Amino acid sequence: MKRELSKGELVMDKQTITIYDVAREAAVSMATVSRVVNGNPNVKPATRKKVLEVIDRLDYRPNAVARGLASKKTTTVGVIIPDVSNVYFSSLARGIDDVATMYKYNIILANSDNNSQKEIQVLNTLLAKQVDGIIYMGNKISDELRTQFDRSKTPIILAGSVDPKNEIGSVHIDYVAAVEEAVSDLITHDNKKIAFVSGPLDEAINSEYRLKGYKNALAKHNISFDEDLVFETDYSYRAGEILWPAIVSVGATAAFVGDDELAAGVMNGAQDAGANVPNEFEVVTSNNSKITEIVRPKLSSITQPLYDIGAVSMRFLTKLMNKEEVTEKVVELPYGFIKRSSTK
Amino acid sequence: MKRELSKGELVMDKQTITIYDVAREAAVSMATVSRVVNGNPNVKPATRKKVLEVIDRLDYRPNAVARGLASKKTTTVGVIIPDVSNVYFSSLARGIDDVATMYKYNIILANSDNNSQKEIQVLNTLLAKQVDGIIYMGNKISDELRTQFDRSKTPIILAGSVDPKNEIGSVHIDYVAAVEEAVSDLITHDNKKIAFVSGPLDEAINSEYRLKGYKNALAKHNISFDEDLVFETDYSYRAGEILWPAIVSVGATAAFVGDDELAAGVMNGAQDAGANVPNEFEVVTSNNSKITEIVRPKLSSITQPLYDIGAVSMRFLTKLMNKEEVTEKVVELPYGFIKRSSTK
DNA sequence: CTGTTAGCGCGTTCAA
DNA sequence: TTGAACGCGCTAACAG
Numbered sequence: 001m002k003r004e005l006s007k008g009e010l011v012m013d014k015q016t017i018t019i020y021d022v023a024r025e026a027a028v029s030m031a032t033v034s035r036v037v038n039g040n041p042n043v044k045p046a047t048r049k050k051v052l053e054v055i056d057r058l059d060y061r062p063n064a065v066a067r068g069l070a071s072k073k074t075t076t077v078g079v080i081i082p083d084v085s086n087v088y089f090s091s092l093a094r095g096i097d098d099v100a101t102m103y104k105y106n107i108i109l110a111n112s113d114n115n116s117q118k119e120i121q122v123l124n125t126l127l128a129k130q131v132d133g134i135i136y137m138g139n140k141i142s143d144e145l146r147t148q149f150d151r152s153k154t155p156i157i158l159a160g161s162v163d164p165k166n167e168i169g170s171v172h173i174d175y176v177a178a179v180e181e182a183v184s185d186l187i188t189h190d191n192k193k194i195a196f197v198s199g200p201l202d203e204a205i206n207s208e209y210r211l212k213g214y215k216n217a218l219a220k221h222n223i224s225f226d227e228d229l230v231f232e233t234d235y236s237y238r239a240g241e242i243l244w245p246a247i248v249s250v251g252a253t254a255a256f257v258g259d260d261e262l263a264a265g266v267m268n269g270a271q272d273a274g275a276n277v278p279n280e281f282e283v284v285t286s287n288n289s290k291i292t293e294i295v296r297p298k299l300s301s302i303t304q305p306l307y308d309i310g311a312v313s314m315r316f317l318t319k320l321m322n323k324e325e326v327t328e329k330v331v332e333l334p335y336g337f338i339k340r341s342s343t344k
Numbered sequence: 345m346k347r348e349l350s351k352g353e354l355v356m357d358k359q360t361i362t363i364y365d366v367a368r369e370a371a372v373s374m375a376t377v378s379r380v381v382n383g384n385p386n387v388k389p390a391t392r393k394k395v396l397e398v399i400d401r402l403d404y405r406p407n408a409v410a411r412g413l414a415s416k417k418t419t420t421v422g423v424i425i426p427d428v429s430n431v432y433f434s435s436l437a438r439g440i441d442d443v444a445t446m447y448k449y450n451i452i453l454a455n456s457d458n459n460s461q462k463e464i465q466v467l468n469t470l471l472a473k474q475v476d477g478i479i480y481m482g483n484k485i486s487d488e489l490r491t492q493f494d495r496s497k498t499p500i501i502l503a504g505s506v507d508p509k510n511e512i513g514s515v516h517i518d519y520v521a522a523v524e525e526a527v528s529d530l531i532t533h534d535n536k537k538i539a540f541v542s543g544p545l546d547e548a549i550n551s552e553y554r555l556k557g558y559k560n561a562l563a564k565h566n567i568s569f570d571e572d573l574v575f576e577t578d579y580s581y582r583a584g585e586i587l588w589p590a591i592v593s594v595g596a597t598a599a600f601v602g603d604d605e606l607a608a609g610v611m612n613g614a615q616d617a618g619a620n621v622p623n624e625f626e627v628v629t630s631n632n633s634k635i636t637e638i639v640r641p642k643l644s645s646i647t648q649p650l651y652d653i654g655a656v657s658m659r660f661l662t663k664l665m666n667k668e669e670v671t672e673k674v675v676e677l678p679y680g681f682i683k684r685s686s687t688k
Numbered sequence: 689c690t691g692t693t694a695g696c697g698c699g700t701t702c703a704a
Numbered sequence: 705t706t707g708a709a710c711g712c713g714c715t716a717a718c719a720g
Contacts, residue, residue: 018713029691034715042689064473065412066713069696074409076452076473084428085438085651094429097455106469108420109453111441125450129408129420237638264638271640294581294608296615296640307429362697373707378699388705410697413712692719697712704707 017060026054037062068130076106077133077317078126082114086235087289088260088306089137092160095310096135103318105132116142123148133317135159139203141168155320159313160306164204166330169320171313173304173335175205179213180220181337182284182302183256187221189282189344191254194218195247197231197240197266198258206232210258210286226250233262240265244273247281254282254343260289263299267342282343297341304335361404370398381406412474420450421477421661422470426458430579431633432604432650433481436504439654440479447662449476460486467492477661479503483547485512499664503657504650508548510674513664515657517648517679519549523557524564525681526628526646527600531565533626533688535598538562539591541575541584541610542602550576554602554630570594577606584609588617598626598687604633607643611686626687641685648679 019037023030028047035043036051043051054060068074079096081089093109100107108131110122119138123145126134133155141149141163149156149168158170186194196214198206211230218225228250233239240262247255247266257263263285267277275281277297285292285301292299312331319326363381367374372391379387380395387395398404412418423440425433437453444451452475454466463482467489470478477499485493485507493500493512502514530538540558542550559569572594577583584606591599591610601607607629611621619625621641629636629645636643656675663670 016713020713030714031691031693031716032689035690038715044689047689061468061472063413063713064469065409065418066696067715068409069407069413069698070713070715072696072715079453083438084441085431085434087429087431087434090429090431090434093453094427094455097428097453101454106452106454106473108450109423109437109441110445110450111438124405125408128405129450237634261634261638268638268640290581290605291635291638294605294612294635294639296612360697364697374698375700375707376705379706382699386705391705407697410712411699413714414697414699416699416712690720692717694715694717696715699710699712701710702708704705 016063017058019060019062022051022054022058022060025058026051072130074130074132075104076108076129076131077135077314077321078123078129078131079107079109080112080119080122080126080134080136080138081109082112082138084109084111087291088160088287091289091306092137092310092313095307095312096159096314097310099311099314099318103314105314105318107135112138114138114140116140116145119145120148123152127152127154133157133321135313135317136168137161139199139205155317157313157317157320160309162205162209164208169316169326169329169331171309171316171331171333173309174332175209176213176216178302178304178335178337179210179256179286180216181213182286183214183217184220185300185337185339185343186254186256186282186284187217187223189254191282192223193226193229193250193252193254195229195231195250195252195255197233197243197255197262199233199235199262201230201232206258214256235259235262237261237265240267241269241272244269244275248273253280255284257283257285260285260287260291260299260301263301264291264295267295267297267299278342278344284343288338292340300340300343301338302335303338305333309333360407361402363404363406366395366398366402366404369402370395416474418474418476419448420452420473420475421479421658421665422467422473422475423451423453424456424463424466424470424478424480424482425453426456426482428453428455431635432504432631435633435650436481436654436657439651439656440503440658441654443655443658443662447658449658449662451479456482458482458484460484460489463489464492467496471496471498477501477665479657479661480512481505483543483549499661501657501661501664504653506549506553508552513660513670513673513675515653515660515675515677517653518676519553520557520560522646522648522679522681523554523600523630524560525557526630526644527558527561528564529644529681529683529687530598530600530626530628531561531567533598535626536567537570537573537594537596537598539573539575539594539596539599541577541587541599541606543577543579543606545574545576550602558600579603579606581605581609584611585613585616588613588619592617597624599628601627601629604629604631604635604643604645607645608635608639611639611641611643622686622688628687632682636684644684644687645682646679647682649677653677
């Protein structure tokens with residue numbers, strides 16, 4: 001019962017078993033093979049069994065590329081991420097991949113460094129690869145990127161990121177309310193001067209959401225906003241570590257920080273300079289990532305379901321790809337606040 | 345100068361500009377368009393210019409799927425990773441992606457949870473998608489996985505992982521020597537009982553490499569190996585945190601730990617129980633990830649170029665995919681040791 | 689229930 | 705330097 005060689009094998013390329021080989025060997029047409037492979041019910045059990053047997057024997061594996069070309073579906077989604085090695089984003093990515101797997105999708109992961117040039121670059125190669133959908137993580141959607149998004153018919157959703165213009169579907173928490181709550185807590189502890197430490201203010205999430213929550217809290221407690229208490233820096237541990245002198249100079253007795261590593265830096269910087277946390281200086285952070293529990297004292301933090309944000313984003317995307325109706329364009333997941341030892 | 349609609353547009357699908365549209369509009373054959381797209385020099389400058397102009401005007405973007413089918417190259421590589429949200433692996437992944445991008449490849453990222461069933465599952469879908477190569481990260485290569493690897497003609501290399509059988513190409517540091525050095529340092533500080541804390545011992549990297557380095561160090565200093573000082577656990581912070589009582593009970597005065605989060609847990613567990621680090625208890629860890637500098641005291645650690653390991657792996661893979669000759673099957677990158685405050 | 693026949697969009701000989 | 709024609713492996717009507 002020897003089978004003939006397919007042309008691919010003659011040239012000794014990647015020895016490749018095609019649907020034809022299976023069809024011939026099972027003495028049916030390739031259409032039938034295709035049917036059993038795709039679980040089409042219109043196949044007599046007997047022939048299905050026969051085909052499956054051959055598939056198994058020949059170790060046939062459908063070529064997803066050919067399938068993609070013919071069906072116009074690749075079952076892969078593109079994921080644009082600022083930096084995988086950042087826990088915040090990688091946590092989202094994990095949620096995305098798990099749900100993707102659940103729905104038989106794969107993800108193409110592409111780092112953008114939050115750089116709009118790279119983002120556009122990446123978006124284009126993703127579209128060229130015919131991904132069925134895209135998940136974007138990033139903090140500032142440049143006009144050009146937005147234009148590309150619009151022009152593309154490929155479904156896109158934002159994970160853990162906001163679109164201030166509210167045009168693109170997204171999944172995240174209510175940043176304004178969360179920050180307001182965290183800062184209010186600080187105010188309750190009798191802090192009058194609370195530093196607002198965040199990443200770049202040209203990112204909507206900082207300038208339009210977190211800062212707003214901060215101001216809301218102040219307003220609610222009749223504290224006037226002081227520009228000098230706003231510290232714009234970047235998201236690194238080091239950036240926080242060296243911030244202490246500046247914080248001291250404006251007399252802040254507490255800080256709300258928009259990123260965990262940054263917060264760890266701020267706190268360690270304070271402590272290394274002899275300040276007692278939380279007695280002399282309180283710190284509250286935003287993402288409740290692992291390091292909040294690793295540092296001493298442990299950091300009080302806004303909590304948000306990172307993994308879930310990723311997971312829900314992907315689930316959302318499957319609906320779009322499936323052309324299902326979606327009621328809401330933006331999904332807000334619940335946030336929380338956990339008090340640890342960096343606050344009174 | 346209006347152009348006709350391609351069939352795709354008639355059905356109002358993803359409006360898709362094909363190479364034919366460009367050819368017609370530029371009044372050349374598709375072969376020519378293909379040539380200019382692929383940088384084939386055999387095209388008269390004038391026609392090249394004309395074609396490029398049309399490509400730009402029509403915003404033509406080559407369909408990578410069709411290209412993949414025709415050329416049998418997808419310019420994407422599969423990356424099997426235990427867990428992206430783990431900094432160790434995500435750092436490798438970052439290096440991989442950067443080099444991949446550099447060489448015009450994209451990566452399909454798939455989490456395996458170090459679960460051999462998932463690994464095989466994932467490997468198969470990766471191969472089905474016709475990836476040009478695969479980078480595998482993981483600590484135990486099951487026999488079945490190894491069989492699949494062998495059977496596949498697709499190049500594979502291990503990043504930051506070892507193949508005790510030395511059959512598969514890999515990139516990593518000299519774990520044995522690195523651990524030996526770290527443990528020797530501990531011995532120099534007059535520690536007689538040094539705990540060896542690691543992840544699962546059914547992972548070759550722990551049982552055959554790190555443990556060997558540990559034993560080497562002991563032997564070199566005439567200290568006999570004591571089974572009771574070996575602590576097998578999992579890679580979490582929590583696992584380390586609760587280990588202290590057990591460590592105390594065997595009288596260890598120092599510990600070598602195979603993972604940073606685990607080490608942070610061990611150290612914090614000790615301190616929370618009142619032990620002074622490093623005076624009463626020293627800790628040394630293995631990966632020099634960010635948290636080694638965030639905890640207090642900062643953790644002394646073996647250093648290894650995580651990003652580079654990923655980067656070099658990908659570079660290595662490009663050579664294999666390119667069928668270039670490679671001299672060495674295993675690439676050992678330099679490791680180091682950085683003394684911080686968790687050791688004397 | 690099954691087979692035939694077209695493409696999917698592009699790379700690639702082979703002639704011209 | 706260019707074009708015609710075939711094929712990559714598979715899905716999707718359309719017949720039967």
